[in-house]
Amino acid sequence: MTPAPSALRVAIIGAGPAGIYAGNILNRLVLEAGHTVAIDLFDALPAPYGLIRYGVAPDHPRIKGIVKSLQEMLDAGNMRFIGNVSYGTDLTLADLREHYHAVIFATGAIHDxxxxxxxxxxxxxxxxxxxxxxxxxxxxxxxxxxxxxxxxxxxxxxxxxxxxxxxxxxxxxxxxxxxxxxxxxxxxxxxxxxxxxxxxxxxxxxxxxxxxxxxxxxxxxxxxxxxxxxxxxxxxxxxxxxxxxxxxxxxxxxxxxxxxxxxxxxxxxxxxxxxxxxxxxxxxxxxxxxxxxxxxxxxxxxxxxxxxxxxxxxxxxxxxxxxRGSALTEVPFDTVRGVIPNDGGRVLDASGEPIAGLYATGWIKRGPVGLIGHTKGDALETVTRLVADLPALVAGDTIESPDSAPDAILALLEQRGVEFTTWAGWRALDAHEQLLGSQDLAHPGRERIKVISRAEQVEISRTEALLTL
Ligand SMILES: Cc1cc2nc3c(=O)[nH]c(=O)nc-3n(C[C@H](O)[C@H](O)[C@H](O)COP(=O)(O)OP(=O)(O)OC[C@H]3O[C@@H](n4cnc5c(N)ncnc54)[C@H](O)[C@@H]3O)c2cc1C
Ligand SMILES: NC(=O)c1ccc[n+]([C@@H]2O[C@H](COP(=O)([O-])OP(=O)(O)OC[C@H]3O[C@@H](n4cnc5c(N)ncnc54)[C@H](OP(=O)(O)O)[C@@H]3O)[C@@H](O)[C@H]2O)c1
The missing domain is CATH 3.50.50.60 (FAD/NAD(P)-binding domain)
Known part of the structure; x- marks a missing residue:
């Protein structure tokens, strides 16, 4: 049975620039193709932005301009940020297959x-x-x-x-x-x-x-x-x-x-x-x-x-x-290049054939080289492939079950005791960090002071805004 257009569901793993650009472009291209899409953007960290938050040097504030445009993409509400959720630990590939038509891996690189x-x-x-x-x-x-x-x-x-x-x-x-x-x-x-x-x-x-x-x-x-x-x-x-x-x-x-x-x-x-x-x-x-x-x-x-x-x-x-990128559970990995093997973003199996419904973008797709802006072109290439695959992705739909309801994945995470964070939660943490910056009276104009502790980030995020999804 061909599902209603609104049934298309995509999970993006990794809320760095590559993942956010992919979600934004996906929403636009799917709309242009006459469908709508529900996008969940997961990250292992409680906060979004990947290496923009945890790689870009603190004395490079001009990069903040890029965060502003990424924030606008998430503020638009076309994709749902779900933080503090690690693929491979909190969610398996089987979970994602059950709840989404397609998965885009945008897990970047964090190690030397x-x-x-x-x-x-x-x-x-x-x-x-x-x-x-x-x-x-x-x-x-x-x-x-x-x-x-x-x-x-x-x-x-x-x-x-x-x-x-x-x-x-x-x-x-x-x-x-x-x-x-x-x-x-x-x-x-x-x-x-x-x-x-x-x-x-x-x-x-x-x-x-x-x-x-x-x-x-x-x-x-x-x-x-x-x-x-x-x-x-x-x-x-x-x-x-x-x-x-x-x-x-x-x-x-x-x-x-x-x-x-x-x-x-x-x-x-x-x-x-x-x-x-x-x-x-x-x-x-x-x-x-x-x-x-x-x-x-x-x-x-x-x-x-x-x-x-x-x-x-x-x-x-x-x-x-x-x-160097890290291997992900149940996802093919090129140990020489440290990337997910792919053809223009379509994940390939050991025999070089695309695996239906699996995509990659950003540094985990092409290796740890290039600036934030480069992840945009990357995302466009990957999402263009995904949109071309739309008919196959929704044909013989296997997620036409009650589990495909948008909140089923959140219920699953709660059932597993995963303290996930949300976009509203990030906005609360963001405001909190900015307040800390403004309270440093010895250094006027300080834009923010980062909260380090994961537990503290999660607590601030969840206390302020958990159920405003
Ligand atoms: C030290 C450093 C400084 C840089 N400075 C600049 C700069 O000033 N200007 C510039 O243009 N570029 C800069 N870059 C390059 C830029 O950071 C990258 O081009 C860009 O971040 C790559 O984006 P990405 O989304 O592919 O990966 P990332 O930014 O790494 O995002 C990947 C995201 O995936 C998440 N993730 C990973 N594994 C999992 C999992 N299992 N489950 C769930 N989520 C997961 C991570 O937590 C992370 O948030 C810098 C890079 C480095 C290393
Ligand atoms: N401000 C910014 O815009 C900013 C800040 C940080 C990072 N980035 C971007 O992030 C990406 C990653 O940066 P990166 O510095 O990690 O990687 P990179 O640009 O690839 O540089 C790696 C360096 O390591 C050297 N190297 C590799 N193996 C070596 C070995 N065995 N012995 C000695 N030297 C060796 C390379 O030398 P060879 O050239 O000889 O191989 C090269 O000089 C780049 O695209 C970078 O521009 C941007």
Whole structure:
């Protein structure tokens, strides 16, 4: 039996930008196709926005503009946010199959990619993703971070490496206009750091930074920027890249400009090193230094080892060599790329065939690279596939049962004792955090202070607004 158009039900797992864009686009395209759709947007965290809340650096408030437009999408009421619900634990694939015609996985990436070198697991060696989660007040990481090093190495030449290096080098007081929780301020304020060294294995023209993020380094109060002439070896491939790519041109010019910048005598320094491939983190029972092999250009954008070994005595190492998606229960996973195998967003089984009703979008679809805006195009591609599949999705409908009623999934969660949060609950928590910010009279204009604890977030969300779904 062909169901009434209003019967189409879609679950989206992950309320980061990819999931929210997918819900918004899905609603529009399904309407254009003459149907209506009920969308439930689940997240394992009590609050929405994924890495915008728990990845974007606190001193990057301009990103808040994106949150505003995502918030408008959720305020419009076309999709229902259900937070604090973890797929794989609180809900199974069978549950979703029972209640929805289709599922879109938008679970992103939260963990560090591995860096396989000796000593990487020594105490004092950290993954950038864990540190980011800490300074962004993620509820699932410890409240305290060991900031006891004067000299720190950050491995990687991407924007995450810059975020980590900047937050490590900045004086805590210069972050007090941001949303950092008190425990993060206290941790950073106690840091004895004097020198933060960022290492790239390739050259200044092969960095994966973006120009604004790079230039920002020059404006950190009381932090001197140091670059080294020996890292700027001429290379014809790099010269061609500079000539053909405006972004590379800007960044190479910026870096070259810093070669002649006189030090200001700041109390902290941020060093940018290039042509250093990490070999080993060394130390007796904890990090005492990091060993690199110098590299040289091969002429095609890559580098090769030169055999020249160089050691830097440091007491902490942060690897910022990329993020990695995690496998989801009962969903195919490409362990090499850390993504859900898919064709334009349609999830593929082991033989490469699409699995009916399962889709993926965002970083879990194409890997942990790209800006928030890129997840929009991603979502459009995935949702276009889903809409093309509409006839098949609703044909032979198996969820034409009382269980397909919108509140059945909530009843199931309640029955399992899952303390789910809602959009109204998030708005209450959002208002609460903003109030905390406005109450910091010592720092007028503070937009919010984040609540870290999951239990506290859930309590504020549920007390204020549970049944206003
Ligand atoms: C440190 C860092 C800083 C960044 N800064 C910027 C920036 O300044 N500007 C910019 O444009 N881009 C930035 N990016 C990139 C941007 O964050 C990503 O492009 C974007 O967040 C990817 O969106 P996503 O929705 O795919 O994943 P995510 O944002 O990771 O969202 C995934 C969501 O899925 C949820 N989830 C995961 N597993 C489950 C499960 N089992 N059940 C239920 N829910 C689950 C997670 O809790 C999360 O909320 C940054 C990235 C990082 C790592
Ligand atoms: N402000 C912002 O806009 C912002 C902030 C943070 C993140 N982001 C975005 O989020 C995405 C993820 O950023 P990211 O920094 O995690 O990843 P990324 O941009 O892919 O950078 C990863 C870095 O790690 C290096 N690397 C990888 N493996 C290595 C190894 N074995 N040894 C040494 N170095 C190694 C890479 O070097 P090679 O190039 O040589 O491989 C590269 O420099 C990016 O698209 C980024 O732009 C944006």
């Amino acid at each position: 990619a591995p860096l396989v070198i000796d000593g990487i697991d020594l105490p004092g060696s950290f993954g950038a993703a864990d540190f980011v989660s800490w300074y962004d007040g993620h509820p699932d990481v410890p409240l305290e971070w060991p900031l006891d090093a004067t000299d720190v190495a950050v491995i990687g030449n991407g924007n995450v490496a810059l975020d980590v290096a900047r937050i490590l080098a900045k004086h805590a007081d210069d972050l007090l206009s941001t949303d950092i929780p008190a425990s993060v301020y206290a941790g950073l304020a106690g840091s004895p750091v004097t020198d933060v060294h960022v290492f790239g294995r390739r050259g200044p023209s092969q960095v994966k930074f973006t120009p604004i993020e790079l230039r920002e380094l020059a404006d950190i109060p009381d932090v001197d920027l140091v670059v080294y002439a020996e890292d700027f070896t001429p290379d014809s491939f790099s010269e061609q890249l500079v000539a053909s790519n405006n972004q590379v041109k800007i960044m190479t010019r910026t870096l070259n400009g810093w070669l002649t910048r006189a030090p200001l005598g700041a109390s902290r320094r941020l060093h940018l090193h290039f042509m250093h491939a990490p070999l080993e983190v060394y130390g007796d029972g904890r990090v005492e230094g990091i060993r690199f092999e110098r590299t040289e250009h091969t002429g095609d954008g890559n580098v090769r080892a030169t055999g020249q070994i160089v050691d830097y005595p440091v007491q902490a190492v942060y690897r910022a060599v990329g993020y």
